[in-house]
Amino acid sequence: MEVHTEWEPDTCLLRIGGDLDASSSLVLDRALEQALAPGQRRPLVLVDCSGLQYISSPGIGVFIARLGDCEKAGTKLALFGMSEKIQRVFAILGLDQLIVIRSTRHEARAAALAA
Amino acid sequence: MKPVPPPLPLSLWVACQKSHLKNVRQFVEQTLAAYQVHPDEVMWVTLAIDELCTNLITHAHPHQPEHQVEVRILAGPGQGFTFEVHDPQADGFALADYQVPDPHLLGQQKRAGGYGLVLIHRLMDHLEVERQGAGMVCRLRRTAVVSPILANKP
Numbered sequence: 001m002e003v004h005t006e007w008e009p010d011t012c013l014l015r016i017g018g019d020l021d022a023s024s025s026l027v028l029d030r031a032l033e034q035a036l037a038p039g040q041r042r043p044l045v046l047v048d049c050s051g052l053q054y055i056s057s058p059g060i061g062v063f064i065a066r067l068g069d070c071e072k073a074g075t076k077l078a079l080f081g082m083s084e085k086i087q088r089v090f091a092i093l094g095l096d097q098l099i100v101i102r103s104t105r106h107e108a109r110a111a112a113l114a115a
Numbered sequence: 116m117k118p119v120p121p122p123l124p125l126s127l128w129v130a131c132q133k134s135h136l137k138n139v140r141q142f143v144e145q146t147l148a149a150y151q152v153h154p155d156e157v158m159w160v161t162l163a164i165d166e167l168c169t170n171l172i173t174h175a176h177p178h179q180p181e182h183q184v185e186v187r188i189l190a191g192p193g194q195g196f197t198f199e200v201h202d203p204q205a206d207g208f209a210l211a212d213y214q215v216p217d218p219h220l221l222g223q224q225k226r227a228g229g230y231g232l233v234l235i236h237r238l239m240d241h242l243e244v245e246r247q248g249a250g251m252v253c254r255l256r257r258t259a260v261v262s263p264i265l266a267n268k269p
Protein backbone atom coordinates (compact mmCIF):
# COMPACT_ATOMS: atom_id res chain seq x y z
CA MET A 1 0.00 0.00 0.00
CA GLU A 2 1.03 3.61 -0.37
CA VAL A 3 0.87 6.34 2.28
CA HIS A 4 1.57 9.96 1.50
CA THR A 5 1.63 12.53 4.31
CA GLU A 6 0.94 16.23 3.86
CA TRP A 7 1.38 18.73 6.66
CA GLU A 8 -0.96 21.70 6.72
CA PRO A 9 -1.20 24.40 9.42
CA ASP A 10 -3.97 22.68 11.39
CA THR A 11 -4.24 19.33 9.66
CA CYS A 12 -2.12 16.29 8.93
CA LEU A 13 -3.51 14.74 5.75
CA LEU A 14 -2.71 11.11 4.98
CA ARG A 15 -3.51 9.83 1.52
CA ILE A 16 -3.60 6.04 1.48
CA GLY A 17 -3.97 3.68 -1.43
CA GLY A 18 -3.77 0.04 -2.41
CA ASP A 19 -4.46 -2.94 -0.17
CA LEU A 20 -4.52 -2.50 3.61
CA ASP A 21 -4.07 -5.99 5.06
CA ALA A 22 -1.85 -7.77 7.58
CA SER A 23 1.20 -7.26 5.39
CA SER A 24 0.78 -3.50 5.11
CA SER A 25 -0.98 -2.38 8.28
CA LEU A 26 2.35 -1.52 9.91
CA VAL A 27 2.97 1.08 7.19
CA LEU A 28 -0.25 2.87 8.12
CA ASP A 29 0.47 2.46 11.82
CA ARG A 30 3.86 4.17 11.47
CA ALA A 31 2.37 7.01 9.44
CA LEU A 32 -0.30 7.61 12.09
CA GLU A 33 2.32 7.37 14.83
CA GLN A 34 4.31 10.05 13.03
CA ALA A 35 1.20 12.19 12.59
CA LEU A 36 0.66 12.07 16.36
CA ALA A 37 4.26 12.63 17.39
CA PRO A 38 4.69 15.38 19.99
CA GLY A 39 6.03 18.57 18.49
CA GLN A 40 4.58 18.02 15.04
CA ARG A 41 1.04 16.81 15.57
CA ARG A 42 -1.85 18.94 14.37
CA PRO A 43 -5.34 19.31 15.90
CA LEU A 44 -6.79 17.24 13.07
CA VAL A 45 -5.72 14.08 11.22
CA LEU A 46 -7.65 13.42 8.02
CA VAL A 47 -7.21 10.20 6.07
CA ASP A 48 -8.06 10.26 2.39
CA CYS A 49 -9.12 6.67 1.61
CA SER A 50 -10.13 7.28 -2.01
CA GLY A 51 -7.22 5.17 -3.26
CA LEU A 52 -7.89 2.29 -0.89
CA GLN A 53 -8.76 -0.89 -2.78
CA TYR A 54 -9.08 -3.41 0.05
CA ILE A 55 -9.16 -3.56 3.83
CA SER A 56 -9.07 -6.43 6.31
CA SER A 57 -9.15 -6.49 10.09
CA PRO A 58 -5.48 -5.62 10.78
CA GLY A 59 -6.02 -2.34 8.92
CA ILE A 60 -9.21 -1.61 10.79
CA GLY A 61 -7.41 -2.43 14.03
CA VAL A 62 -4.77 0.20 13.32
CA PHE A 63 -7.40 2.91 12.89
CA ILE A 64 -9.19 1.92 16.09
CA ALA A 65 -6.01 1.66 18.18
CA ARG A 66 -4.73 5.01 16.90
CA LEU A 67 -8.12 6.55 17.60
CA GLY A 68 -7.32 5.93 21.24
CA ASP A 69 -3.97 7.69 20.86
CA CYS A 70 -5.71 10.61 19.15
CA GLU A 71 -8.09 10.98 22.08
CA LYS A 72 -5.17 11.00 24.53
CA ALA A 73 -3.34 13.59 22.42
CA GLY A 74 -6.40 15.80 21.95
CA THR A 75 -6.30 15.27 18.19
CA LYS A 76 -9.35 14.56 16.04
CA LEU A 77 -9.27 11.74 13.49
CA ALA A 78 -11.57 11.33 10.51
CA LEU A 79 -11.62 9.23 7.35
CA PHE A 80 -13.13 10.21 4.02
CA GLY A 81 -13.43 9.16 0.40
CA MET A 82 -13.61 5.42 0.97
CA SER A 83 -15.52 3.19 -1.41
CA GLU A 84 -18.87 1.78 -0.39
CA LYS A 85 -17.47 -1.75 -0.16
CA ILE A 86 -14.75 -0.70 2.30
CA GLN A 87 -17.21 1.29 4.36
CA ARG A 88 -19.37 -1.84 4.56
CA VAL A 89 -16.53 -3.72 6.26
CA PHE A 90 -16.50 -1.09 9.03
CA ALA A 91 -20.30 -1.30 9.18
CA ILE A 92 -20.37 -5.10 9.59
CA LEU A 93 -18.32 -4.63 12.75
CA GLY A 94 -20.37 -1.61 13.85
CA LEU A 95 -17.19 0.44 13.94
CA ASP A 96 -18.58 3.09 11.61
CA GLN A 97 -20.36 4.31 14.73
CA LEU A 98 -17.08 4.74 16.56
CA ILE A 99 -14.88 6.44 14.03
CA VAL A 100 -15.79 9.45 11.88
CA ILE A 101 -16.23 8.34 8.25
CA ARG A 102 -17.59 10.77 5.67
CA SER A 103 -17.79 11.05 1.90
CA THR A 104 -15.82 14.25 1.44
CA ARG A 105 -12.91 15.94 3.10
CA HIS A 106 -15.07 18.94 3.97
CA GLU A 107 -17.67 16.74 5.69
CA ALA A 108 -15.01 14.74 7.51
CA ARG A 109 -13.38 17.89 8.83
CA ALA A 110 -16.66 19.37 10.04
CA ALA A 111 -17.78 16.12 11.69
CA ALA A 112 -14.43 15.54 13.40
CA LEU A 113 -14.26 19.04 14.82
CA ALA A 114 -17.86 18.82 16.03
CA ALA A 115 -17.32 15.46 17.73
CA MET B 116 -17.49 -16.76 -25.80
CA LYS B 117 -17.03 -16.86 -22.04
CA PRO B 118 -13.92 -18.64 -20.73
CA VAL B 119 -14.46 -22.11 -19.30
CA PRO B 120 -13.96 -22.03 -15.52
CA PRO B 121 -11.28 -24.33 -14.11
CA PRO B 122 -12.66 -27.65 -12.81
CA LEU B 123 -13.21 -27.96 -9.06
CA PRO B 124 -11.83 -28.77 -6.59
CA LEU B 125 -9.02 -26.26 -6.79
CA SER B 126 -6.22 -25.89 -4.29
CA LEU B 127 -3.52 -23.35 -3.47
CA TRP B 128 -0.66 -23.99 -1.08
CA VAL B 129 0.63 -20.82 0.49
CA ALA B 130 3.53 -20.14 2.83
CA CYS B 131 2.78 -18.57 6.21
CA GLN B 132 3.94 -15.10 5.24
CA LYS B 133 1.75 -12.02 5.31
CA SER B 134 3.04 -10.96 1.92
CA HIS B 135 1.39 -14.06 0.44
CA LEU B 136 -2.12 -13.07 1.53
CA LYS B 137 -2.57 -11.25 -1.76
CA ASN B 138 -2.04 -14.58 -3.58
CA VAL B 139 -4.83 -16.13 -1.49
CA ARG B 140 -7.18 -13.28 -2.36
CA GLN B 141 -6.36 -13.49 -6.06
CA PHE B 142 -6.92 -17.25 -6.04
CA VAL B 143 -10.38 -16.93 -4.50
CA GLU B 144 -11.38 -13.86 -6.53
CA GLN B 145 -10.30 -15.25 -9.88
CA THR B 146 -11.86 -18.66 -9.29
CA LEU B 147 -15.23 -17.29 -8.21
CA ALA B 148 -15.23 -14.67 -10.96
CA ALA B 149 -14.71 -17.48 -13.50
CA TYR B 150 -17.78 -19.15 -12.01
CA GLN B 151 -19.75 -15.89 -12.44
CA VAL B 152 -20.39 -15.42 -8.72
CA HIS B 153 -21.80 -11.97 -7.86
CA PRO B 154 -18.91 -9.54 -7.17
CA ASP B 155 -20.30 -8.55 -3.74
CA GLU B 156 -20.32 -12.18 -2.68
CA VAL B 157 -16.81 -12.71 -4.04
CA MET B 158 -15.69 -9.81 -1.88
CA TRP B 159 -17.19 -11.19 1.33
CA VAL B 160 -15.84 -14.71 0.90
CA THR B 161 -12.42 -13.41 -0.09
CA LEU B 162 -12.33 -11.29 3.05
CA ALA B 163 -13.36 -14.20 5.29
CA ILE B 164 -10.69 -16.52 3.85
CA ASP B 165 -8.08 -13.75 4.07
CA GLU B 166 -9.00 -13.30 7.75
CA LEU B 167 -8.69 -17.03 8.43
CA CYS B 168 -5.27 -17.23 6.76
CA THR B 169 -4.17 -14.05 8.53
CA ASN B 170 -5.10 -15.66 11.83
CA LEU B 171 -3.10 -18.81 11.07
CA ILE B 172 -0.08 -16.82 9.90
CA THR B 173 -0.19 -14.39 12.81
CA HIS B 174 -1.14 -16.67 15.69
CA ALA B 175 -0.55 -20.33 14.75
CA HIS B 176 2.69 -20.02 12.75
CA PRO B 177 4.17 -16.58 13.46
CA HIS B 178 7.77 -17.84 13.27
CA GLN B 179 7.38 -20.48 10.59
CA PRO B 180 7.52 -18.62 7.27
CA GLU B 181 8.25 -21.86 5.39
CA HIS B 182 5.22 -23.67 6.80
CA GLN B 183 2.44 -23.97 4.25
CA VAL B 184 -1.33 -24.09 4.53
CA GLU B 185 -3.72 -25.07 1.78
CA VAL B 186 -6.78 -23.15 0.57
CA ARG B 187 -9.31 -25.32 -1.26
CA ILE B 188 -12.41 -24.42 -3.23
CA LEU B 189 -14.91 -27.24 -3.72
CA ALA B 190 -18.24 -27.43 -5.55
CA GLY B 191 -21.50 -27.75 -3.63
CA PRO B 192 -23.79 -28.13 -1.90
CA GLY B 193 -26.27 -27.20 -4.62
CA GLN B 194 -24.97 -24.36 -6.76
CA GLY B 195 -22.79 -23.15 -3.92
CA PHE B 196 -19.20 -23.65 -2.86
CA THR B 197 -17.38 -25.04 0.13
CA PHE B 198 -14.14 -23.36 1.13
CA GLU B 199 -11.53 -25.16 3.19
CA VAL B 200 -8.35 -24.01 4.81
CA HIS B 201 -6.18 -27.00 5.63
CA ASP B 202 -3.35 -26.65 8.10
CA PRO B 203 -1.31 -29.89 8.23
CA GLN B 204 0.26 -28.85 11.51
CA ALA B 205 -2.36 -27.23 13.69
CA ASP B 206 -2.08 -26.87 17.42
CA GLY B 207 -5.73 -27.28 18.34
CA PHE B 208 -6.92 -23.85 17.38
CA ALA B 209 -10.65 -24.24 18.05
CA LEU B 210 -12.17 -21.69 15.72
CA ALA B 211 -15.68 -23.13 15.93
CA ASP B 212 -15.64 -22.92 19.72
CA TYR B 213 -14.19 -19.42 19.79
CA GLN B 214 -16.24 -17.03 21.90
CA VAL B 215 -16.84 -14.19 19.49
CA PRO B 216 -16.24 -10.87 21.21
CA ASP B 217 -18.43 -7.81 20.80
CA PRO B 218 -16.54 -5.71 18.24
CA HIS B 219 -18.09 -2.52 19.53
CA LEU B 220 -16.65 -3.30 22.95
CA LEU B 221 -13.25 -3.99 21.37
CA GLY B 222 -13.57 -0.65 19.63
CA GLN B 223 -14.49 1.21 22.78
CA GLN B 224 -11.39 -0.30 24.39
CA LYS B 225 -9.40 0.87 21.33
CA ARG B 226 -8.14 -2.67 20.76
CA ALA B 227 -6.12 -3.31 17.60
CA GLY B 228 -7.02 -7.00 17.34
CA GLY B 229 -9.91 -9.41 17.63
CA TYR B 230 -11.95 -8.20 14.65
CA GLY B 231 -10.86 -10.89 12.18
CA LEU B 232 -12.67 -13.81 13.75
CA VAL B 233 -15.73 -11.63 14.27
CA LEU B 234 -15.76 -10.94 10.55
CA ILE B 235 -15.43 -14.66 9.72
CA HIS B 236 -18.37 -15.52 11.97
CA ARG B 237 -20.50 -12.69 10.60
CA LEU B 238 -19.70 -13.28 6.94
CA MET B 239 -20.04 -17.05 6.77
CA ASP B 240 -23.20 -19.06 7.36
CA HIS B 241 -21.43 -22.30 8.13
CA LEU B 242 -18.17 -22.81 9.95
CA GLU B 243 -16.70 -26.07 11.18
CA VAL B 244 -13.29 -27.29 12.23
CA GLU B 245 -12.26 -30.89 11.75
CA ARG B 246 -9.14 -32.45 13.19
CA GLN B 247 -7.18 -34.43 10.61
CA GLY B 248 -4.17 -36.23 12.10
CA ALA B 249 -1.72 -33.60 13.30
CA GLY B 250 -3.59 -30.93 11.43
CA MET B 251 -7.01 -29.46 10.92
CA VAL B 252 -9.38 -28.41 8.21
CA CYS B 253 -11.57 -25.35 8.64
CA ARG B 254 -14.62 -25.56 6.40
CA LEU B 255 -16.65 -22.48 5.49
CA ARG B 256 -19.76 -21.79 3.45
CA ARG B 257 -21.78 -18.72 2.60
CA THR B 258 -25.23 -19.54 1.27
CA ALA B 259 -25.44 -16.54 -1.04
CA VAL B 260 -22.29 -17.57 -2.90
CA VAL B 261 -23.75 -19.43 -5.86
CA SER B 262 -22.77 -20.00 -9.43
CA PRO B 263 -25.14 -20.34 -12.39
CA ILE B 264 -22.58 -22.71 -13.85
CA LEU B 265 -22.59 -25.29 -11.08
CA ALA B 266 -25.13 -28.07 -11.34
CA ASN B 267 -27.90 -27.95 -8.74
CA LYS B 268 -27.02 -31.09 -6.84
CA PRO B 269 -27.59 -32.01 -3.17
